[in-house]
Amino acid sequence: MPLTQEEIKELTRKAWDIRKAIVDITYTCGGSHIGGSLSETDVLVALYYKYLNIDPARPDWEDRDRFILSKGHGGIGWAAVLGDKGYFDKALLKNFNKTGSPFGMHLDSLKVKGCDASTGSLGHGLAIATGLAMGARLRKKDYRTYCMMGDGELCEGTVWEAAILASHHKLDNLTAFVDRNGLMIDGMTEVITTLEPLPDKFKAFGWEILVVDGHDFAAIGGAIEKAWAIKGRPTVIICNTVKGRCVDLMENQAQWHYGGLNSDLRDQALACIDTHYKGILG
Amino acid sequence: MAEGMTWSVTDGDKLTQAEVYGEVLSQLGDRYPDIVALTADLATSTKIGRFGRKYPDRFINVGIAENTMFGLAAGLAQAGLRPVVSTFAVFTALRSAEQVRTDICYQNLNVKIIATHAGISFGQAGSTHHCTEDLAVLRSFPNMTVIAPADGMETGNAVAASMEWPGPVYIRIGRGFEPPVNRTQDYGYTIGKAITMKEGKDITLIACGVGVHHALRAAEVLEKQGLSARVINMHTIKPIDREAIIQAVKDTRRIITIEDHNIMGGLGSAVAEVIVESGKACGFRKLGIPDCFSIVGYPEDLYHHYKFDADGIVETVSEIMRMEIEEDEDWEDEV
Structure with a gap:
């Protein structure tokens, strides 16, 4: 069922909070992968506040949907969402990156409730997600597995190994996302190593392909629901996004893959985010 | 099958290590309905295919994609299953080292790995297929238990014991055409507990894998030369049996380690x-x-x-027996 206008507004308000939390944590923690955390935010918000079948009070509930952030460097954005959902006291996030904290820039599944896999080394998540999806079949469980990859991550050959396996086993309980912000650390993906035509590549590997604006909740939600209905193959939702989304000085800037914020930059970033959302929500 | 035993293999002392583990694993399939066996196009070579023939629904051949196989195993373990993965040692310890470390050990997952063709046991294949680094690599991974069984019977015991041992376990076996050192399975195998195969007071030979066979043969030769060699089967490299080593130092003051592995980083280290x-x-x-x-x-x-082999061990024993073991405080003659 398509999202209602009210639901879209709710998700938009939530994305506003999460983006501000990402900026705040980046300020207190000394530096984060802020660009990619801001590009992935809307997909995470759609999943966690609307589509995932989860219960933060029972993080180990065996029938829960699984989410793997294969682009593990987006951990700060993921942690902001998990904290807001109540997996842990979000006040703990002020210790992000601090010595002895459970929260480092790549989340640790043994330390962070709600984190289904320790990721950060690129190219690992899709194989783990494939295991979870096959595990659901073997254990006759109805949960779904979601996996978000970065676009630069698609250079890793292991992504395509796992893509072959998931389609061979017709894993229609697996949905992958590509956070297609077009940038990797050293610059544009298409300048460094061409990824396009990306949909054709996934298609050749036997996947269903949906391409959406990764900042449009109606489009993201529509694609997720469409993927639920597709039988006999896994689906990849290629989400066209903007690295550093909502913060003018960071948008589409590869150098904001990772960075720290002083109080001036933090205030500037928060003001940008407020302006953006006030413009949408009034 | 006798009461209390979880597996039984006829003529297990005449089979290769891989043949025994393939059979044992397929026998454990009923007892552990959560076992899922994984191969990367080596079902026949590693013998894990025997499990697959018995339990086709719990057997996954990922194709020639070891990295994905270990990642998949992590996901299956997180889904509550008990993955048993088998491929050649060189692909486990080197190609997929990161997946084994990060996906499996970092998350302390219940994945059992049986790595075949370890050391130089696949000698004719050349260094692309030899693996003389795996013990060094795998024992440096936190949470990982590392086992090098001496023969087929011990491989069966190790595989069965690993099912009740928490966390990831790495069992490395050779190609397995060497003579066995155990005629039966019933000799009290425990992970982490070394086995004294032969008592001795002049020197201790500490071996793992095929090295145990060589050490026993060497001990026979030494006996004829009037030297009493203790032979310890140190099948578990990690956690290592410190007590057995310290006792050997105390009793014999001379130790030689024997392993089918680089002398750097493995059992000897x-x-x-x-x-x-x-x-x-x-x-x-x-x-x-x-x-x-x-x-x-x-x-x-x-x-x-x-x-x-036995000849080489005997040669080294004669060298080390000529060595004066310093027990005084005087280091002047050492520098």
Whole structure:
């Protein structure tokens, strides 16, 4: 069922909070992968506040949907969402990156409730997600597995190994996302190593392909629901996004893959985010 | 099958290590309905295919994609299953080292790995298929237990014991055409507990894998020369049986380690760490592959070439027996 206008507004308000939390944590923690955390935010918000079948009070509930952030460097954005959902006291996030904290820039599944896999080394998540999806079949469980990859991550050959396996086993309980912000650390993906035509590549590997604006909740939600209905193959939702989304000085800037914020930059970033959302929500 | 036993293999002492584990694993399938067996196009070579024939629904051949296989195993373990993964040692310890470390060990997952063709046991295949680094690599991964069984029976015991051992376990076996050292399975195998195969008072030979066979043969020769060699089967490299090593230092003051592995980082290094930390004087030598890419050849020729067969061990014993073991405080003559 398509999202209602009210639901879209709710998700938009939530994305506003999460983006501000990402900026705040980046300020207190000394530096984060802020660009990619801001590009992935809307997909995470759609999943966690609307589509995932989860219960933060029972993080180990065996029938829960699984989410793997294969682009593990987006951990700060993921942690902001998990904290807001109540997996842990979000006040703990002020210790992000601090010595002895459970929260480092790549989340640790043994330390962070709600984190289904320790990721950060690129190219690992899709194989783990494939295991979870096959595990659901073997254990006759109805949960779904979601996996978000970065676009630069698609250079890793292991992504395509796992893509072959998931389609061979017709894993229609697996949905992958590509956070297609077009940038990797050293610059544009298409300048460094061409990824396009990306949909054709996934298609050749036997996947269903949906391409959406990764900042449009109606489009993201529509694609997720469409993927639920597709039988006999896994689906990849290629989400066209903007690295550093909502913060003018960071948008589409590869150098904001990772960075720290002083109080001036933090205030500037928060003001940008407020302006953006006030413009949408009034 | 006798009461209390979880597996039973007829003529297990005449089978290769892989043949025994393939059979044992398929017998454990009923007892552990959560076992899922994984291969990367080596179902026949590793013998994990035997499980697959019995339980086709719990058997996954991922194709030639080891990295994905180990990642998949992590996901299956997180889904509540008990994955058993088998491929060649070289692909486990080197190609997929990161997946084993990060996906499996970092998350302390219940994944059991049976790595075949370890060391130079696939001698004719050359260094692309030899693996003389796996013990060094795998024992440096936190949470990982590392086992090198001496023969087929011990492989069966190790595989069965690993099912009740928490966390990831790495079991490395050879190609397995060497004579067995155990005729039966019933000799009290426990992970982490070394087995004294032969008592001795003049020197201790600490071995793992095929090295145990060579050590026993060497001990027979030494006996005829009037030397009493203790032979310890150190099947578990990690956690290592410190007590057995310290006792050997105390009783014999001379130790030689024997392993089908680079002499750097494997059993010899693990034993050396214990000896040095003990602060006790001990004559010590490591036998194995002397930090080189091994030549091509039949395994038995290579063991001889690299001097960790019986002849090589006896030769090193005669060297070390001539060594004066310093027990005084006077270091003037050492510098």
